[in-house]
Amino acid sequence: MTLLLFDLVLIATLLTLAVAALTSVEPRRAVMLFIAFGLWLALVWARLGAPDVALAEAAIGAGLGGALMLAAARRAARRRQRTGGEG
């Protein structure tokens, strides 16, 4: 029972992070949330007995993917500041 509760909390947090990442308009915030989502996903996968994949997701999916997106988000944010419009 406690295990099920633990699972439910894991999943609820995961879905919340996903929704937050998908709905935030500000690019840097969205990417940060995406990285958090990826790291949380790695945690969930470790719980599911997949440590290999969890490591890869944390390092590649969240880490490098996030770093790539952050660079793009910084550009987008600069442009938004310049134009003042929505990006």
Next chain:
Amino acid sequence: MNASLPLAVCLPLLGALATTLAPARARALGLIAALASSGVVLWLVVGVWEQGPLRASLGGWSAPLGIALAADGAVAALLAMTAMVALAISIHAGGYFRDPERLRQFWPLWLLLWAALNALFLAADLFNIYVGLELLGLSGAALAALGGGRAALTASLRYLLVGLLGSMTYLLGVALIYAAHGQLDLALLGTRLGPGLVDATALALLSLGLALKAALFPLHFWLPPTHANAPAPVSAALSALVGKVAAWLLLMLWLGPFAAVTQPAAATLLGLLGACGVIWGSWRALRAERLKLLAAHSTVAQIGYLFLFVPLIQGLDPGPERTALLGALLLMALTHGFAKAAFFLAAGQVQQLAGHDRIDALGGTAQRLPATTFTLGLAGVALIGLPPSGSFIGKWLLLEAAIDQGQWWWILPVLAGTLLAAAYVFRVLARAFNQEPTPLHFVTQVRAELPGLVLALLAVAGLGLAAGGLWGLLEPVEIDR
């Protein structure tokens, strides 16, 4: 165990590595790799001809644990077409890309694309197809962007994103199949799949993903801008080969391992989408203002024809009737491969000479580029489906089967498509001959013009006259892996 199957994937890959490592010698190395890859495909075709369907397991593990490659007569024919078109594109590219740096960037990506094409035609494993599709999508998008320009970049980016969406949808289908059957090998799955909610949903997802990549109506919206803005040799590859392999995979799944899952209604739906594609694509081609855009819209139509066969083949038991229809389908696919590649190569030639490819301003092209205009005409004959082209025989058999099976309504899109194709081809030729033609030299630039001309001749005369050989290849064959 036949080494030609893995080699057909490995040799283009090896070429891609060599051209990446030594960009200064990319052209020589690339041509060697292209010749070697074609040679291996020839070996494979001879093997299939003599021994019937071939299968090679990889890594010393047989299915279900390992991955296998499989080639039957249909795959051998498609691989052979791919090799011939790819060889022509390889030679043409040397004349097309004037900037040596562009050529250096073209070669490794192009050989990776070729490896992906061969890998997908030979694939016999659901997940392996996913990896192949991603290789195809990424190298294709990168190649399509080689033109530079904002339009090309925008179209390529959209192509990349659509491709990603397609492969994720496909992968979701693979996950469902793995959930239900715990297998990925297509031959083994063929014995387990059956009617039911799970398998049907999985097939729908797999088909959706592949239809996006094949540009089946109404998922074709991304194709015209991508194909029209890419460099001509790349457009030729995308139109003639890349769309073809996705369509082939879709058809192969429906008629092969998933045959027990499909229902007549679903097959009719697929045929209907094909019919819409034929009419919509042909209509838009007629209205197109640019030569390459015309060719791109016509590709949407030509992909559509292939799906008209699904409702006709779906209910048939293995036998001569089914083999004949499969042969006709294949003949359409091959003819279009040759003809569309030839058309794009010729269109690229026109564009380079005239500086544009607006159809209204094509006047006098025939005068200056007789061989190219002849290529456009020949390719046009094959696109319309006039005798003796391969698509004439293909359409004929399609019409015959539609009447025999009492599904006469499939005649309508074929007739409409043929008439529209005649209209758009003659529109181009009429413009090209606008001024009095007084050709000085038939061929003005051998390396750039000859490959397209040879492909067009193959589409019209080669396939039409050599269709008997194709049947010989198909004879012992059913789509079955």
Next chain:
Amino acid sequence: MNGPARLLVALLAAALGGLLLWVLATALAARPEPALAEAAFAALPLTGVGNPVTAVLLDYRAYDTLLELAVLLAALLGIWSLGPPAPAYQRAGSALRAMVAWVVPLLILTGGYLLWAGGQVPGGAFQGGALLGAAGVVLRLAGDPRAGLPGESLQRLLAVLGVGAFLLVGLTVLAFGRDLLDYPTDWSKWLILAIEGAATLAIGATLAAAYVGGRPPGEGR
């Protein structure tokens, strides 16, 4: 996309989600037992590695991994063909540089450890390579425009190393009449480690180069 269309998409997506959940429940209820797991564990001793995931990636389904490394190469070649990289950030302050000076070796060491350990315990070429790539990212953030990567020709060599090692081993065993990538049992462990080593370097270099985001200096000039 306007309001009604958005709502329609949301409704359709929700309906799709419901359908898929139902399908998933149906599929799991009729779960067949002969999944690939048993076969994968049973054949593990023949591969010479103790980590089943590494065995799948580099032995049973090594061909998938070969194509996947080709995808990585295609992405890098595509990025290179799109022109020069964006300018790097300005040089970092001394505090950051001092941190970089120990973070980068640590990342590289951990990457190497993951590669070595991946044969037996969780880890392997991808995780190790990712850490090498991360080291590159840290270096570029600290102001090195090349992210610690070598010159153009060496970069090209690193980029093709993974696919190259795979093909070298695969085609060599093919020449001896075996299947492609069918390692002789006695050699299996070492061949896998060699391929993994090459793949780690290739993945690390490719990811770092992708982060740089443009062709290496010296090309085409």
Next chain:
Amino acid sequence: MSTQLLYGGAGVALCVLGLWAFLVHRPLLRKLIAINIMGSGVFHLLIALAERDGAPPDPVPHALVLTGIVVAVSATALALVFGRRLDEQGGVPEDER
């Protein structure tokens, strides 16, 4: 309710969420986040399928997911460079679809 269904269902939910966001959002970055979350959903489903109630999990889906993660990041990197190049050519590329 089994672990597989619970976690697999979460995977399906992520997938649908990602699909929805991919279809309704126009900026490139948001589309990429969406497609990555959609992919993560499929991966999550595969990982959940590998779970075997106590027995050691099935390594095959794990390997498939590892392959998928690398492919996804490659595609993301390429798409971002496309976006940057469009950006440099002027205009607001992120409104392109």
